Amino acid sequence: MSEDQVPGIEPYDGPAGGWGALGAVARALSGQMAIARESIALHKVNQPKGFDCPGCAWPDPKETSSFEFCENGAKAVSWEATAKRVRPEFFASNKVADLWNLSDYALEGLGRITHPMAYDPASDTYQPIEWNEAFRRIGEALRALPDPNMAEFYTSGRASNEAAFLYQLFVREYGTNNFPDCSNMCHEATSVGLPQSLGVGKGTVTLDDFEHCDAIFCIGHNPGTNHPRMLGTLREASLRGVPIVVLNPLPERGLERFTSPQSPVEMLTGTSVRIASTYYKLKIGGDVAVLKGMTKSLLDADARAIAAGMPGVIDRDFIATQTTGFEALADDVAQTSWEAIERHSGLTRAQIEDAADIYAKAKNVIVCYGMGITQHAHGTENVQQIANLLLLRGNIGRRGAGICPLRGHSNVQGDRTVGITEKPNDALNDGIRKTYGFEPPIAHGHDAVAAVIAIREGRSKALVALGGNLAVAMPDTDETFEAMRKLDLAVHIATKLNRSHLILAKASFILPCLGRTELDVQATGPQAVTVEDSMSMVHASAGTLTPASEHLRSEPWIVAGIAKATLPNTRVDWDRLVGDYNLIRDDIEKVFPIFFNFNKRVSEPGGFRLRVAASERDWATPDKRAHFLLAKGLDEDAPLEAHELMLTTIRSHDQYNTTIYGLNDRYRGVSGRRDVVFMHPNDLAARGLKHGDRIDVFATGANAADGKERAVRGFIAVAFEIAEGSVAMYYPEGNALIALESHDRRSGTPAYKSVPVRITSANAMTQTPTAAHAV
Secondary structure, eight states, rough: OTTTTTTTBOOOOSOHHHHHHHHHHHHHHHTTTTTHHHHHHHHTTTTTTTTEEEEBBBOSSSOOOOOOOHHHHHHHHHHHSSSSOOHHHHTTTSOOOHHHHHHHHHHTOOOOOOOEEETTTTTTTEOOHHHHHHHHHHHHHHHHSSSGGGEEEEOOOOHHHHHHHHHHHHHHHHHHOOOOGGGGGHHHHHHHHHHHHHSSOOOOOOOOGGGTTTTTEESSOHHHHHHHTHHHHHHHHTTTTTTTTOSSSOOOOOGTTTOOOOOOOHHHTTTTTTTOOOOEEOOOOOHHHHHHHHHHHHHHHHHHHHHSOOOOSOHHHHHHHEEEOHHHHHHHHTOHHHHHHHHHSOHHHHHHHHHHHHHHHOEEEEEEEOOOOOOOTHHHHHHHHHHHHHHTTTTTSSOOEEEEEEOOBBHHHHHTTTTOSSSOOOHHHHHHHHHHOOOOOSSSOHHHHHHHHHTTTTTTEEEESSSSSSHSSSSSSHHHHHTTOOSEEEEEEEEBBGGGGGGGOOOOOEEEBOOOOOEEEEEEEOOEEEEOOOEEEEEEOOOOOOSSSSOOOOHHHHHOOOOHHOOOTTSOOOHHHOOOOHHHHHHHHHHHHGGGTTHHTTTSSSOOOOOOGGGGOOOOOOTTEEOOOOOOOTTTTTOOOOTTEEEEOOOOEEEEEEEEESSSSSGTTBOOOOOOEEOHHHHHHHTTTOOEEEEEEEEEEETTTTSSOOEEEEEEEEEOOOOOTTEEEEEGGGGSSSSSSOOTTTTOBBBTTOEEEEEOOOTOOSSOOHHHHHH
């Protein structure tokens, strides 16, 4: 091995997709030791009478093929349909203290949990418990709290609409709006920012719009890993000559070129389709600067055109009749200098003007964005500046144009639609009153950050988690773990073991549930659930596989069991609802009229789309207009010191949120490891470092303002063509650098994507990476 070679680091020259993706699918299936079972499941993924992929929320096409899944979807299915089991005998012979020393990858890799389990402090093991006994103890603990607001009820975006609806109904009858949710950690800036801009907290486009757009802008997202089926849509747009402009700090192979596994010609000839027509590597956190720069360029071009007697660049009729706030925006942009825009964005004026020119020449434009936009201290402003850009040329509410937030989990958007929110509105409360006859709480509850802070401060003493791995997903790893150990009660509804289950309360329970792939039989027979994708399409999902254990129960059944044990005088007939999920959907329709004729419409092939008012230029804002909204000045944030860099956390290709399917990150050339920090060669040289050196990473700025040292030690520096001044490392390893207080004050979204850091050569005493739990 030469001096500049690093074990597990070798550049990947292939395209996204192609034979590399097929090989990864094969390895995922064989690795879970249930090839026949998993293969059967894959043929049912995203099919009309099958189950919805438990991975991302990208919508299904109008015409499905036999293979409507992607590489990471196959990993998600094989991970759930695995033959591996975690039985009571395993728990009996493995103390929690010993399990703690396993990596997160190893913990989930143990397989499916088969029995409900309760922690026994005397033996430091989880032991089996009967369902009714578990419910009795959980109900007693929740009733014993002096105040319902001392309990937190977390929801993962993989929960179905039916489970989420029952969950929020139970919690509100219990008496609190404490709903920390995975959306709080990803797209809450969308849910807060877009209603102020457009009157709705969702995207306005459909999949059909991509067939009629004239340009696509992709900002702060990585489809090759996080929503791979989107690559097929981008490929089709590219083949018909649509410019695809990418703004992203890192080069991502899925945004560069793609070989479709469903194209025999591309597979056999080794050819690929270019995705990005232009790729701009802006600085981390430079999004507002770029968007202001594009707006400035458009307004300048508009003024020049009008002065020359030509049609203007912006849509003044639309602005005059449909919007408000344009004059303030124009004034703000006029006062923003190009020098400030270039300094903050990391791009030149010429590059930004070129991007604006592509936008101006396209009649219909779609802007897609992900957590590279939302997970900043100014995430809400980022979202609103994208809305501003689209409003300038009327690119909202017409075919082939609109805004496209890329949601993560398969039903994170649906959970919010059916009531998982810490901020209930009057319509939700009125619907509950009329349907069930009890008075729901109206005070705003806790989001994810507020919930962990309340637990840390002793104001909350119980946590019930409907899926997920909350402790690992949250920032401030050490403080979050320490806080969770103060709980009186921890209840985890889950399919597999994860680290959050090992952070013990005085009473801890693991309640194993059915997965999306498995047959769910209730009193009236087999049941289907529903989910809502990123484009507001609602469709049914019915598992077909024999459950991993006869002791597993569905999420709705488990929620109802806890509710009955907690609320002796409940006004809800839980057994009736759980016996027939059609009745749950009837009640969803009563509380949320947007679901009118729910059961009938969801039984149609492909399901139905919920109405998105802004898609019809119906602005559900107080003044019934779309709003141009301002972002704070570019120089209002403290500038980085000369020694500081801006770090973003990212997902590897063998990962979905906190679930790690393997230790490879194929497209970035990493295999068998996660202890890496991607740095520009110039930033390495400026610190006397080189590719392959061991380094320590220290949080600075707001993440060190409380005087606590937050550091990740002993990682490997990897030379990478990331934007200069920017660095990246994997999530959740990087979470240890982020203070709980470092979040967007408007949405509560943690600032995972903009972490000021100082990087030095590792101390000689450093033997192994400090974030070893995920390595």
